[in-house]
Amino acid sequence: MLLSLTLPRINAHMTTAIVGLVHAGVGAALPIGGKLMDLTIDLSAAAPHDCPPISHYRLTLRDKVWLRRLDVAAGDEPEVGASLALFSTEPDEPLDAAPARAVRLAIAGVIAQSAWDEDLS
Amino acid sequence: MTAEGYVVRRSGIRWLRDDGALWRPGEPVGFCNIGFGRIGGARDAPMPLAAEALDLQAVLAPRVGGRLRRAPDSSRGGFFDLLDHLQLWSPDYAIGTLEPAAGASPAEADGQLRVMLVAGRRASNLSEDRSGLLTGWHDRMRAWRIEGGGPVGTLLSLGICELAGVIRGDRGAFLELFDAIEGPAQAVYVRDAPLVHSAPVILSQLRRTDAERAAIAEDLARTFAAGAAPPEPSDWIHAGATLRALQASPVSETYEVMARDGLRRTGPADAVILSVNAESSRVLRHRRLGYVFQSHDFRLHNAGPGFRAWVRANFEPVTRTLDDVRADYRELVDVIRAAQPGTQVLICNSMSTTGYEDLQTYAGLDAPLGDSVASVRDKDVNLMLHDLARERDVAIIELDAIAAELGGQRSMPDGVHQNGAMQAELRAEIVRILRERRVPGFGPNRFS
Secondary structure, X not given: OEEEEEOOOOOOOOOEOEEEEEOOOOOOEEOOOOEEEEEEEEHXXXXXXXXXXXXXXXXXXXXXXXXXXXXXXXXXXXXXXOEEEEEEOOOOOOOOOOOOEEOOEEEEEEOOOOOOOHHHO | OOEOOEEEEEOOOEEOOOOOOEEOOOOOOEEEEEEEEEOOOOOOOOOOOHHHHHHEEEEEEEOOOEEEEEOOOOOOOHHHHOOOOOEEOOOOOOOEEEEEOOOOOHHHHOOOEEEEEEEEEEOOOOOOOOOOOOOOOEEEEEEEEOOOOOOOEEEEEOOOHHHHHHHHOOOOOOHHHHHHEOOOEEEEEEOOOOOOOOHHHHHHHHHOOHHHHHXXXXXXXXXXXXXXXXXXXXXXXXXXXXXHHHHOOHHHOOEEXXXXXXXXXXXXXXXXXXXXXXXXXXXXXXXXXXXXXXXOHHHHHHOOHHHHHHHHHHEEEEEOOHHHHHHHHHHHHHHHHHHOOOOEEEEEOOOOOOOOOEOOOOOOOOOOHHHHXXXXXXXXXXXXXXXXXXXXXXXXXXHHHHHHHHOXXXXXXXOOOOOHHHHHHHHHHHHHHHHHOOOOOOOEOOOO
16 A cells, blocks of 8 residues: 655745755654654745744654655655655555545644754855 | 923823823823933033933823823924924923812812823834834833932843733733833833843853953944845844844943932842743854854844854854753852842743643653754643742742733743733732832832
């Protein structure tokens, strides 16, 4: 069974998210709770703001799956609803069928681990 | 209002609503700029409220509600309503006539307005903006209302932006806060730019000697233009504002205030409000002089290339654990109370839940969770505040609980910036704490 993943609307005001670290490679077996990718949502991109509301999230899995295709890479900025990845419940399942459903996710707000001088470069 | 040795001058009245509008008791109806003229004395003697003299305003409010008709000469427009040297303040001048609302007793009015003063200390003499009530770029803003005797209670806010609207209200002029309290009281607001007032920053300010202030200024003058990127005009402004903030110490400042019966001095603050969200897990330390510097990351990111290059070349990061934050808070409270026993310290806690999170398992998150999951960190921080409250008798402003009660997504969707209803709840909670802790002047307003 194929399972899809599109960019969820984590925040009511978001239109896009910036892909950060992608924790899994194509072909990887991912357990329940497996890390998939980190996202940054910067609402100031849509509305300039003195104190920009930037938040960071990690997507982890609530299905035991194989990652079969990645549609984004670090630095990409997909829109809400854009495909991020495709999974299967068997390791070698053909990818030509339509996804049976969306993969089940957990979303956690995470603390960004940036270099101290990242904002100074 | 009087000031011995001076005449008090004023501009025309700038009205806050239309002529003939209905006002409720105690609601500000207008404001005017205030100034002083020396009666004799040395020409170079310091003037009252000298640092704020260019942005000193009186906000006027009738004691009873009703329909107010403006006096025809109350406002003549143009510079007459901006500059203070064209009219004298006269206690007998009638700004208008009031038709009391049904049920209101004219005797309560006493023909007297309530007068609240607001003052802004300009970040630079260039930052003139007389367009409205307490407008302009100020590094410190304050308001006070003193009618009669008694100690003047002073509340100093050093929080980050989450407290701006709570303390200063929608117009930025403290109107809502003073609508809730009787006085004699003063509220002071110091911005979180360019410095964020975390505990180590405030401690550094409190302990800095004149020699250290001079060394910081000398170092900045010598190193700022010598960096990898030549400073642009905005970089110089940023550097000047930073130096000014590093050389200040808001917690130890005293204040000149004007009341109906003259000028007096008050402070330091009786109560200080801080934001736990100011306590970053990383601050910067000057490599050579060792002083602490903390600015919002976005302020650094948006600074010019010269300022960013100066910070990068002259500072190093210092990581702070939650235990470090707690120790810094303990030390700060001790230092404040050693200088001013009885000072109340209020700390606004952090919103620790988010409707955007859908956590079913912690398996994909790095341990310790307090270093990786924002909501766990926020809960750890809030728990730390409870330990601190027991150890040092500080008051916790329960932003977390209030946000949960009002609905986080509705009231504070990004976790920091609240809507008006939540700001009002937080303001009421702060006033409740100040009353409970018997900070003078924060009792209920008799006329609202």
